[in-house]
Amino acid sequence: MDGKSKYSYYVEQGALQVSDRPRKFLEAFAAVLEHSNYGLPLEVYTRISAKCSRCAAACQLYQSTQEDRDIPCHRSELLLRIFRRYFTRSGILRARLAGGFTLSDEYLDEMAESFYRCTACRRCKLTCPMGIDHGLITHLARWLLAEIDVIPKALLVAVREQLQGVGNTSAIPVAALKDTCEFLEEELQDLYHVNIKYPLDVEGAEYVFLPAVSDYLLEAETLMGNAAVMHVTGGSWTIGTGNYDGINYGLFYSDRMMERIVRNVAQEVRRLKGRKVLVGECGHATRSAWFLPTFCGAEAPPVVNCMQYAWSQLEAGRIPLKEQKIIERVTYHDPCNIARAGRITEEPREILRAICSDYVEMTPNRTANYCCGGGGGTVSIDEIRAFRTGPMGKRKADQIRATGARYVVAPCANCKKQLREVCEDNGLEDVQVIGLHDLLLKVIDLEKGA
Amino acid sequence: MEQWLEWARGPAFIFSFIFMILGLARHLVLTVWEVAVAWRRAGDKTIPWRQIAVVTLKWMFPAGRIGQQPLFSLTSIAFHAAILIVPLFLAGHIALWFRGAGVSWPAIPNGLADVLTIVAVVTAVALVLQRVAARSTRALSRFQDYALPLAIAVPFASGFMVMHPAFNPFSFDAVLFVHVMSANIVMVLIPVTKLAHMALVPGVQLISEMAWHWPPDAGSKVAVALGKEGARI
Numbered sequence: 001m002d003g004k005s006k007y008s009y010y011v012e013q014g015a016l017q018v019s020d021r022p023r024k025f026l027e028a029f030a031a032v033l034e035h036s037n038y039g040l041p042l043e044v045y046t047r048i049s050a051k052c053s054r055c056a057a058a059c060q061l062y063q064s065t066q067e068d069r070d071i072p073c074h075r076s077e078l079l080l081r082i083f084r085r086y087f088t089r090s091g092i093l094r095a096r097l098a099g100g101f102t103l104s105d106e107y108l109d110e111m112a113e114s115f116y117r118c119t120a121c122r123r124c125k126l127t128c129p130m131g132i133d134h135g136l137i138t139h140l141a142r143w144l145l146a147e148i149d150v151i152p153k154a155l156l157v158a159v160r161e162q163l164q165g166v167g168n169t170s171a172i173p174v175a176a177l178k179d180t181c182e183f184l185e186e187e188l189q190d191l192y193h194v195n196i197k198y199p200l201d202v203e204g205a206e207y208v209f210l211p212a213v214s215d216y217l218l219e220a221e222t223l224m225g226n227a228a229v230m231h232v233t234g235g236s237w238t239i240g241t242g243n244y245d246g247i248n249y250g251l252f253y254s255d256r257m258m259e260r261i262v263r264n265v266a267q268e269v270r271r272l273k274g275r276k277v278l279v280g281e282c283g284h285a286t287r288s289a290w291f292l293p294t295f296c297g298a299e300a301p302p303v304v305n306c307m308q309y310a311w312s313q314l315e316a317g318r319i320p321l322k323e324q325k326i327i328e329r330v331t332y333h334d335p336c337n338i339a340r341a342g343r344i345t346e347e348p349r350e351i352l353r354a355i356c357s358d359y360v361e362m363t364p365n366r367t368a369n370y371c372c373g374g375g376g377g378t379v380s381i382d383e384i385r386a387f388r389t390g391p392m393g394k395r396k397a398d399q400i401r402a403t404g405a406r407y408v409v410a411p412c413a414n415c416k417k418q419l420r421e422v423c424e425d426n427g428l429e430d431v432q433v434i435g436l437h438d439l440l441l442k443v444i445d446l447e448k449g450a
Numbered sequence: 451m452e453q454w455l456e457w458a459r460g461p462a463f464i465f466s467f468i469f470m471i472l473g474l475a476r477h478l479v480l481t482v483w484e485v486a487v488a489w490r491r492a493g494d495k496t497i498p499w500r501q502i503a504v505v506t507l508k509w510m511f512p513a514g515r516i517g518q519q520p521l522f523s524l525t526s527i528a529f530h531a532a533i534l535i536v537p538l539f540l541a542g543h544i545a546l547w548f549r550g551a552g553v554s555w556p557a558i559p560n561g562l563a564d565v566l567t568i569v570a571v572v573t574a575v576a577l578v579l580q581r582v583a584a585r586s587t588r589a590l591s592r593f594q595d596y597a598l599p600l601a602i603a604v605p606f607a608s609g610f611m612v613m614h615p616a617f618n619p620f621s622f623d624a625v626l627f628v629h630v631m632s633a634n635i636v637m638v639l640i641p642v643t644k645l646a647h648m649a650l651v652p653g654v655q656l657i658s659e660m661a662w663h664w665p666p667d668a669g670s671k672v673a674v675a676l677g678k679e680g681a682r683i
Contacts, residue, residue, distance in 0.1 A: 035667075037488040037661050037668075044653075053590055068586070164683055255664065294492070294494040296666075
């Protein structure tokens with residue numbers, strides 16, 4: 001049996017040979033309930049779930065497929081049923097008296113499929129009258145599945161590389177990072193005739209910069225924009241060669257991995273005697289970094305997203321702009337991980353309004369945005385591209401089409417990759433998906449800069 | 451019948467009422483305790499209280515949410531308003547409380563109570579019909595999802611007949627017995643079914659938020675418990 005024949009996504013060979021999975025799953029569940037704070041919501045959700053299906057109307061996947069298994073509440077029930085049966089007194093008693101549900105291999109396979117058909121975008125939480133956070137259930141269910149080795153290979157390999165390999169998810173060695181930074185500096189010199197440095201391993205800098213490491217391979221314009229903003233504002237920043245990856249796929253499948261990756265971020269900031277974490281254009285990297293106080297307490301370095309930094313500087317008049325604005329129509333995609341809870345929605349809009357003459361909103365937007373369709377790490381799973389850009393991405397494609405925009409600004413490495421594929425697969429070839437700093441780079445007056 | 455009625459209005463009512471109150475109080479106390487435990491264990495103790503309060507209040511008074519699914523939302527809101535207001539503020543009920551316990555509070559006019567009672571019965575049936583009619587709701591529904599609205603409609607329908615003998619083809623005592631006993635049954639069901647949401651929903655936004663506030667070493671401890679510390683990834 002190859003790694004894909006069982007699920008829509010590849011898993012490692014070893015995952016298909018795990019025996020006694022129901023027992024192991026329940027042992028993991030018991031351990032997680034004992035040491036985490038997940039027990040309380042599960043207890044309450046199992047009691048009050050009203051099965052009203054308002055979540056179905058909110059879910060972009062269900063809107064496309066109309067399949068029962070894609071109703072968020074239906075998916076969550078897969079895990080709640082196990083909790084009710086094995087971890088509540090009434091469930092245990094009922095099972096003793098009347099039998100009923102027993103966790104099986106087939107049931108775990110159904111979960112394995114279902115919880116990776118959800119991007120954990122948490123849009124449905126906004127519409128649940130009972131306040132059930134289905135994204136939380138997906139998050140937890142994926143962790144429990146990971147403990148019986150059900151993990152999409154793409155996510156597993158990335159985390160392995162980050163924690164046991166080269167030290168980052170794209171396996172970029174330090175030498176290659178230095179080469180890339182030099183290349184970017186040369187590009188800035190050639191294209192903009194300005195001498196901008198990517199400061200490596202500077203001790204005592206205010207900001208330690210952690211973009212999605214894949215930006216060093218794929219998003220040169222974004223990184224040049226980041227450097228340009230730091231240059232004109234005179235920002236004190238550095239890139240640490242001990243850890244230069246903001247990506248944290250632990251968020252998508254295992255709190256155990258997440259904890260280790262976040263701690264590594266804090267360690268690098270300490271090593272460099274930096275004061276703050278400056279996260280690049282990446283939604284989940286930002287949300288992961290917001291967990292720094294969880295693992296490092298009140299002493300954790302504050303987290304600033306590069307868009308927050310850029311807006312604070314622009315607002316203070318420290319970013320000189322050319323007179324010519326961006327004239328093509330521009331729209332903005334809210335990455336779920338920074339926008340759903342309303343934490344970063346206005347700063348990018350303020351910047352775009354300042355630098356674009358034809359900025360339009362997608363509808364709906366901000367906290368009610370639709371996911372790009374590749375959230376929850378599913379964007380990295382190349383073998384499910386048809387699913388991501390088809391039923392999962394259709395709603396987003398419709399949204400983009402309705403704006404008539406030439407540029408879709410997506411300040412997130414994962415959203416960028418996914419949206420490019422969505423556009424390719426949905427007849428939106430004329431649309432260009434770019435970062436916010438890509439546009440900023442076009443309009444910053446570097447000659448007037450510092 | 452008179453003895454049965456006395457039993458329903460006496461010991462059966464007292465039992466049901468106390469069962470409901472203690473059951474809901476138990477949910478509340480345990481939940482508050484668990485939230486406190488979760489907060490104590492959390493690595494990040496910064497809770498967005500204001501945001502949680504705003505979202506909670508918006509769901510307590512969900513007029514702003516009607517636009518999303520107008521028919522279902524209006525039916526549900528009318529249902530909840532009616533079944534909360536009538537039992538608590540009917541003049542006849544308040545008179546019984548005054549006679550039995552010496553407490554009293556303002557009542558709503560009987561005419562309004564009549565209207566709300568009809569609303570309660572009609573919306574209860576409408577909720578069930580909408581549940582059957584919508585494909586997604588039908589896929590999710592369990593027996594209790596159909597049975598509970600109808601069970602709640604019984605004391606309202608019978609109560610209306612008690613108040614309006616002209617609409618009552620049965621004996622007064624029999625219908626009064628049905629009214630009191632069906633209400634007793636609903637009160638017993640409240641803490642042990644999804645109706646417990648009447649006590650738990652005000653806290654659920656906070657509970658969901660707390661779940662994301664992890665203990666700093668939860669992952670490490672789970673690794674130890676599963677014998678996976680130091681294991682290759």
